[in-house]
Amino acid sequence: MNQISPLAFVHPEAKLGDNNIIGPFCYIDRNTVLGDNNVLQNNVTINYGARIGSGNEIFPGASISTKPQDLKFKGEDTICKVGNNNSIRENVTISRGTASRGTTKVGDNNLLMENMHVAHDCILGSRLIIGNSTKFAGEVTVDDNAIISAVVLCHQFCHIGGYVMIQGGCRFSQDIPPYIIAGKEPTRYAGINLVGLRRHGFSNDLIDLIHNAYRMLYSEGILAEGIKKIKSELQITPEIQYIIDFVSSSKRGIIR
Numbered sequence: 001m002n003q004i005s006p007l008a009f010v011h012p013e014a015k016l017g018d019n020n021i022i023g024p025f026c027y028i029d030r031n032t033v034l035g036d037n038n039v040l041q042n043n044v045t046i047n048y049g050a051r052i053g054s055g056n057e058i059f060p061g062a063s064i065s066t067k068p069q070d071l072k073f074k075g076e077d078t079i080c081k082v083g084n085n086n087s088i089r090e091n092v093t094i095s096r097g098t099a100s101r102g103t104t105k106v107g108d109n110n111l112l113m114e115n116m117h118v119a120h121d122c123i124l125g126s127r128l129i130i131g132n133s134t135k136f137a138g139e140v141t142v143d144d145n146a147i148i149s150a151v152v153l154c155h156q157f158c159h160i161g162g163y164v165m166i167q168g169g170c171r172f173s174q175d176i177p178p179y180i181i182a183g184k185e186p187t188r189y190a191g192i193n194l195v196g197l198r199r200h201g202f203s204n205d206l207i208d209l210i211h212n213a214y215r216m217l218y219s220e221g222i223l224a225e226g227i228k229k230i231k232s233e234l235q236i237t238p239e240i241q242y243i244i245d246f247v248s249s250s251k252r253g254i255i256r
Contacts, residue, residue: 038055050096062091070098090114093118105123110127122141147164160175164182192207
């Protein structure tokens with residue numbers, strides 16, 4: 001049985017699972033779906049097009065599936081998908097998609113800290129930690145297990161690789177490849193995310209292999225030459241292939 005405050009508004013066309021807690025002054029619009037065991041604290045807004053999984057906790061002031069802040073948006077029928085077991089803190093805003101991708105996606109087991117923004121058509125993976133007041137512009141992709149510190153500004157269309165650590169206050173308009181620390185001003189490669197990789201169980205041999213891959217990649221003036229050197233001199237594990245594929249497919253180029 002759902003526990004819905006008499007001070008909350010739930011549209012009769014909204015679809016709610018079981019055992020949800022809906023606090024006072026929450027607003028749940030039509031064309032929305034909530035799974036089971038979600039906790040919506042007071043003053044949470046679930047807008048048109050939201051598809052929310054199970055086990056999420058959403059804190060006061062958060063607004064999910066907001067209308068995109070994009071002048072090209074013409075009212076097309078789009079959605080915002082939020083997975084399971086996320087902690088979405090105070091005043092987080094997540095826009096729904098536009099005609100470009102149709103969907104904004106947030107995976108599972110993420111911590112989205114206070115006042116951060118996820119713009120239209122972003123694709124966020126799982127097990128992310130994203131700091132206070134960080135802002136993602138439209139169509140940003142973030143792979144699993146990334147840690148992004150506070151007050152980070154990410155340009156539209158950027159791709160952030162898995163297992164990265166991005167230092168607080170960074171601003172960037174190029175892709176952040178996996179397994180690294182990005183920081184300083186302007187934002188650039190600042191070494192391998194050694195602590196993060198060890199916490200995720202990466203062996204010392206694998207960490208050394210990743211380090212050597214980036215040493216080769218960044219030692220060459222042309223990235224294609226660095227990739228060629230990696231392929232010819234290093235063991236191509238799944239992790240090294242991920243780096244090769246990420247850099248080769250980057251449309252905005254990677255940070256230097």
